[in-house]
Amino acid sequence: MGRTIIEKILSSKSRQEAYANDIVVAGVDYVMGQDGTAPLAIRAFNDMGGAKVFDRERVAFVIDHSAPSPNEGVSALHKLMREFAGARGFRLYDIGEGVCHQILPESGVVGPGCLVIGADSHTCTYGALNAFSTGVGSTDLAGGMISGRMWFKVPETIKFVCSGILPAGVYSKDLILYLIGDVTADGATYMSTEYVGDAITAMSQEARFTISNMAIEMGAKAGLMEADEKTFAWLRRFTKREFKPVTADHDAVYARMLEYDVAKLEPQVARPHRVDNVAPVSREAGKPVQQAVIGTCTNGRLEDLRIAADILGGRKVHREVRLIVAPSSRRVFLDAMAEGIIHSLVEAGAALVTPGCGPCVGTHNGVPSDNETVISTANRNFKGRMGNSNAEIYLASPATVAASALTGKITDPREFL
Amino acid sequence: MQYSGRAHKFGDDVNTEYIISGKYKFKTLDMKELAKHVMEDLAPGFYEKVTAGDFIAAGTNFGCGSSREQAPLAIKYAGVGAVLAKSFARIFYRNAINTGLPVVECDTDQLDPGDELFIDLNAGVITNRTKGTTIPIKPLPEVMIRILNDGGLAAHFKKYGGFNL
Ligand code: SF4
Numbered sequence: 282m283g284r285t286i287i288e289k290i291l292s293s294k295s296r297q298e299a300y301a302n303d304i305v306v307a308g309v310d311y312v313m314g315q316d317g318t319a320p321l322a323i324r325a326f327n328d329m330g331g332a333k334v335f336d337r338e339r340v341a342f343v344i345d346h347s348a349p350s351p352n353e354g355v356s357a358l359h360k361l362m363r364e365f366a367g368a369r370g371f372r373l374y375d376i377g378e379g380v381c382h383q384i385l386p387e388s389g390v391v392g393p394g395c396l397v398i399g400a401d402s403h404t405c406t407y408g409a410l411n412a413f414s415t416g417v418g419s420t421d422l423a424g425g426m427i428s429g430r431m432w433f434k435v436p437e438t439i440k441f442v443c444s445g446i447l448p449a450g451v452y453s454k455d456l457i458l459y460l461i462g463d464v465t466a467d468g469a470t471y472m473s474t475e476y477v478g479d480a481i482t483a484m485s486q487e488a489r490f491t492i493s494n495m496a497i498e499m500g501a502k503a504g505l506m507e508a509d510e511k512t513f514a515w516l517r518r519f520t521k522r523e524f525k526p527v528t529a530d531h532d533a534v535y536a537r538m539l540e541y542d543v544a545k546l547e548p549q550v551a552r553p554h555r556v557d558n559v560a561p562v563s564r565e566a567g568k569p570v571q572q573a574v575i576g577t578c579t580n581g582r583l584e585d586l587r588i589a590a591d592i593l594g595g596r597k598v599h600r601e602v603r604l605i606v607a608p609s610s611r612r613v614f615l616d617a618m619a620e621g622i623i624h625s626l627v628e629a630g631a632a633l634v635t636p637g638c639g640p641c642v643g644t645h646n647g648v649p650s651d652n653e654t655v656i657s658t659a660n661r662n663f664k665g666r667m668g669n670s671n672a673e674i675y676l677a678s679p680a681t682v683a684a685s686a687l688t689g690k691i692t693d694p695r696e697f698l
Numbered sequence: 699m700q701y702s703g704r705a706h707k708f709g710d711d712v713n714t715e716y717i718i719s720g721k722y723k724f725k726t727l728d729m730k731e732l733a734k735h736v737m738e739d740l741a742p743g744f745y746e747k748v749t750a751g752d753f754i755a756a757g758t759n760f761g762c763g764s765s766r767e768q769a770p771l772a773i774k775y776a777g778v779g780a781v782l783a784k785s786f787a788r789i790f791y792r793n794a795i796n797t798g799l800p801v802v803e804c805d806t807d808q809l810d811p812g813d814e815l816f817i818d819l820n821a822g823v824i825t826n827r828t829k830g831t832t833i834p835i836k837p838l839p840e841v842m843i844r845i846l847n848d849g850g851l852a853a854h855f856k857k858y859g860g861f862n863l
Contacts, residue, residue, distance in 0.1 A: 304840075321768065329852045329856055417765060418792060418797075428855075430861060467785065471788050661763065
């Protein structure tokens, strides 16, 4: 019987023939925790009687969610993480290095066929590198740090076939928002997803990450793609390691197969307070915004900043809008500086913050005021997400956010192309 | 495993931000403190209203969103005995079992706020004592029952020194 990508990866990692609904205990290639989840994992690690981690080279902590620390409570938790990692000799990426989901791929530790667990729900991002990576909680993370293993129920898979080429001004973010709107926030719960078709093939590797990143927003455990030349070219910038791509068999069994023609897709927005509350930007155009955010693990990569700078360069952010930009990593920040992108953004009026999660999760760096509207390139617009439950958050592509920052209201970016 | 208490009702897609807002969870590891804010945006004063052993009964996709384990922990520390829902988001579901909070998949439409319930996990049935009805429970996977029986994953690891599933 043919197998899907996730069935193949979980088979190879558990050394058995595994199919959907089997329960397996699998070896993991890499284990990651961030500053919102690692402190509790340290507590669980101690409760479990843990002494050392299974492999110092395959565990990392990242301080990205509240970085630099905004208060003494957070500082104490950061210190706990530094001491714990230091004592056990594994890598801790401290403030300013970037968002965990940008750091891991850039550090060359994840590629095709890998199995990665991260105590962060958007760990599914590396599916774009043909890896099965998924979010877990702190106790699972602790178990993984000690044993290098994790139990899984092998999920069924939904296959998204996206044909056609995205029109100018329409990006991978618009596509994934559209797909989430279509299948809804729990349309893929307990399942894996695969994304194929010429629309995906035509995308840059950076654009593909945005799609896999948001698979969790339809409830999915993984958002997988096949590896191609673009994937390997991207990986070669960061590692010499050889990876063997994992492809789905032609007779693999899927729970559902959904087909889309993207050729006529318009820019999309997710409206408050749900990620699946999606509409074409034209329907929300004109709604005033007070804050615009470009960054996060969804859309803080070099290509995203470049798209924003192309629209903002030589223009000025609307005087009633605060534009906050958080590059997703130090490397992205440096590359964007070298290209003059940062110069254009700052000149247009952007406030740059430390590479990391920025204002995404409401801990620091731009908490909105009551009754304000934010447009952001992030992946979640839940009530209270940015630290104020009386604010409204719209999600959109970097181009739509940049265009809206210029006009002070939700704007179709194609007006500026 | 048997539990009894009253039902508190919630709707579909109760996300982790509603369960415990990120603005609190990043500050502290004190779960008793976090528990005071559980569900506060959806049901102000919820923490005060809960009597130890009460249940949360919600619709579909309960716990969607972030991987924060503070979500099931805050619910547990608020004194909630179990969460009942039509379906759960997967990370929350794992986290609940791992931290020893029972999660029960069942048709919560048959429950009203304040109903007195008796849950028998082994028999796979809920008795609604207020209405005199019974509701079947979708059985948990074997591995999860084992982890829950051990009192969570940390206790399981402590007992066996690793996975023994
Ligand atoms: S950028 Fe936002 S979504 Fe991504 S890891 Fe950070 S807080 Fe989570």
